[in-house]
Amino acid sequence: MRKAIIKYGELTAGVLTERDQGDYIFEYASDYIQNNPADFITFTMPVQKEPYISERLFPFFEGLIPEGWLLNIATKNWKLNPNDRMGLLLACCQNCIGAVSVHQIIASHE
Numbered sequence: 001m002r003k004a005i006i007k008y009g010e011l012t013a014g015v016l017t018e019r020d021q022g023d024y025i026f027e028y029a030s031d032y033i034q035n036n037p038a039d040f041i042t043f044t045m046p047v048q049k050e051p052y053i054s055e056r057l058f059p060f061f062e063g064l065i066p067e068g069w070l071l072n073i074a075t076k077n078w079k080l081n082p083n084d085r086m087g088l089l090l091a092c093c094q095n096c097i098g099a100v101s102v103h104q105i106i107a108s109h110e
Helices: 032-034 070-075 085-094
Strands: 004-006 011-018 024-028 052-054 098-106
Touching: 004 085, 011 032, 011 098, 024 032, 024 085, 085 098
Parallel strands: none
Antiparallel strands: 004 011, 004 098, 011 024, 024 052
C-alpha cells in the first residue's frame, strides 16, 4: 500500500491511497472539510466526508503526471515503470505547476 498527502497550496487537503488490491481511495482531511468546504481540488471531486474510491487512478491525479519527453526523462532517471502511475505521481508531482502537490507518506515497518 502506498499513500500520499495531497496539498492544496500549503494546506493538507487529504490523503490518496493505492491499496494492495490495486484500487485507489482519496479522502479529504477532516480539518480541510471543516475549514475549506468550497476549496475542492478538482470539480469532479468536491469536498465531502465520504471517501472517493476508484479501480483506476483518478483522472485528476493522472493528469498531474508528466507526458512526452518529460515522462521519458522521469522514467529513465528514476528507473520507473511508465505503467506505475502511483509511482510516477509520487516521484514527479511534489512540485507541480498549480495549487495541488503530492507528497509521499513513508510507512514505518514497526
